[in-house]
Amino acid sequence: MTDIQTRFEAAHAQSKLLSERPDNPTLLKIYGFYKQATAGDNTEKKPAFSDFVARAKWDAWTSRKGMSADDAKQGYIDLIESLR
Numbered sequence: 001m002t003d004i005q006t007r008f009e010a011a012h013a014q015s016k017l018l019s020e021r022p023d024n025p026t027l028l029k030i031y032g033f034y035k036q037a038t039a040g041d042n043t044e045k046k047p048a049f050s051d052f053v054a055r056a057k058w059d060a061w062t063s064r065k066g067m068s069a070d071d072a073k074q075g076y077i078d079l080i081e082s083l084r
Helices: 003-015 024-038 052-062 069-083
Strands: none
Touching: 003 024, 003 052, 003 069, 024 069
């Protein structure tokens, strides 16, 4: 296992232990980094405009399109560490 993968998994565990729930824009950033790091570019069908939550999550993930898995993992790690 690579160092970045180990740090990513530790940050993911830490994300569940944050003292405060992050605001919605921050949660969407976390989601976008996580999905890009674990699944790569978004190939899912765009949700209906009326499905606000799914649409926001889809947009957050799609905004990371083209980002490498390691860069997404580092972004996730940095964001979680900034919230501690």
